[in-house]
Amino acid sequence: MKKYDYIILGTGPAAYQFIKLLATQHKSILVIESGLFGGTCPNVGCEPKIYLDGAVQAALLSKRLEGHGIEQAAAMNWSQLMKEKKKRFTSWPDETKEIIGKTCDVISGSAHFINRQTIAVNQKYFQGNKIIIATGRRPHELSIPGAKFLHDSSDVLSLNKVPEHATFIGAGYVAMELATFLAAAGSQVTILVRGEQVLRHFYQKYSSDLVNRMMQRGIQFRFATEATRITQLSDKYVVELNQDSSLVTDYVVNASGRTPNIEKLDLSAAQIDYSSKGIDVDRHLQTNVKNIYAIGDVTSQDVPNLTTVAEFQARYLFNSLEKGLSQPIDYPAIGTGVFAFPQLAQAGVNPDSVSEDRDNFEIVEYELSQSSLYAGQREQGLLTVVYDKANYIVGVSEISTSAVNDVNYFVPIIGLRIRKNEWHRNVLPIYPALADKIEGILR
CATH class of the missing domain: 3.30.390.30 (FAD/NAD-linked reductase, C-terminal dimerisation domain)
Structure with a gap:
């Protein structure tokens, strides 16, 4: 059984930052990734999102200025934009894997704990003096009949053709941003809001103002509304609602939130404390098990799940484990935004x-x-x-x-x-x- 100074589970922004710093210390490192190397942000999250946002913002601003110095508003060509996006991002996972492989041993596969120091992946066992869990989050799965017809944010960010009508379940930042994108490209969009508020962690006066401005552009909001069943009707879908009503749509997006990637880790084998919110850590990012730490979105900490926060945690943990930093983590001023219009x-x-x-x-x-x-x-x-x-x-x-x-x-x-x-x-x-x-x- 091969032994390492560090075993790192995941390669998203938290892990990637930690790996870069750790590579300067001449440690033996094993990195295990079950999905796309680089994680959500650079592949199916913030990076491709902001790339698409450039065209979306330009098109919507030109429409606002039509008749006020702009003769004709810009029309989006979504298919062309998506081709350009894929040209930029398709190679990123392989390139990230290659970069990590220069300083670490790398394995593609789903890892799980055997005990507090042993990890199994692809039917092989490895021991780590320290184990860092940075497996991130994934879209929350809805347990309703017809859930197999649902798409998630990753699908939308690779969508080749804009649907005539798109329905979003949820009203967090993912739904508000992607709904803005598809509506700007020509889709009729409906957003189903479980309660009476959108973007609950933002200033509600401005969240409500954003809803009003989106509605003025034709985006529909249905509040206090939940999807209860989805059925296929020819080439369309019927979304049944809790209000004894339904709507017919071409594309349904589950944007009901994100959940920590912990189920396959078998955390109980290492006696690691966790909940549905994620892995519990103290202010040193240490789990209840002395040699096991967690960073990034997979933790249950009450901090924003942002790339910047994940990278900050990685830098803190590196300084704590390799540079002797003894102070608990102290978060700086954190800025966050919603790239709607x-x-x-x-x-x-x-x-x-x-x-x-x-x-x-x-x-x-x-x-x-x-x-x-x-x-x-x-x-x-x-x-x-x-x-x-x-x-x-x-x-x-x-x-x-x-x-x-x-x-x-x-x-x-x-x-x-x-x-x-x-x-x-x-x-x-x-x-x-x-x-x-x-x-x-x-x-």
Whole structure:
């Protein structure tokens, strides 16, 4: 039985970052991947999504400006766009495997624990002094009759032809983004929302505003609605609903959430604590088993499941295990966004969480549409800033065409705890861009 200093399960952003750092330490490393090398983000997640988003944003902005300096709105050619996307991304898993293979032993297969130090894969056994679980998450499976007809986000991001009508089950960021994409390409889109809210972790005023703007473009939302059965009708599908009604559609997307990839690991064989939320870890990213750690989306931590967070955890764990760092993990200011149209973005304190605590926080909303930048885009942008008692900016939320980049401007202000006068004394941003839109906020 071959023994390694490290056995790493998974090759997504958390594992990949950890592997890159660990490769400098001359350790013996075994990497096991059961799916696409590189994980969700570069293959069927954020990277191909943002690639498609470029054309989607351009087309929708041109439509908004039609008759206001643009004579004819751009028309998307989805099939052509998808060909270009596949040309860029198809080779990535093999290239990632090759890169990892330069410094590690690599096995393709589904691994499971035999005991606290032993992993089995492809009927072979390996021991690791330390085992890192970074198997990520996958789309949540719906247990309804006809579930075999459902597609997931991976399918949409490789869809060659746009369906005439697409139905999304769920209203998280995946549904809102991909619904925006297909609608921009010509699909009629319906989104089924289990409750009364979309994007529950975002500022609800702006989430509701996004729904209204999407509805104005013809996207339909059905709230308090659940799919109970799916049946095939010729070349279409009937989605039966909990309201004694149904709808006929061409394509059904399960966007009901994501679940940790833990079932095949046989965690109980190593006596690792876990739940439906993921693998339990402490503030050192250690499981209840001394030599086993977990990083990335597979953990049950109450932090956003983002590529940036996964990579931050990987850097922390490397410094902890190889550089002697003893402090528990301390997360920085985290920015997150929804690449719909318009975009939603936020960092730091969500205004909803402190709306009743006016003794310690001040919430101020700024209208951005009067700036020349947004006036030229015919945009109705809104930015909400949360100030604490000491007048530090501790949270921002925005809805606008460029909300993601705008909020990124605030992330260092929040994370570094820089006073407003200090910022202006040391920074002169480009004008007339964000500086024009938020004139006075930092003064």
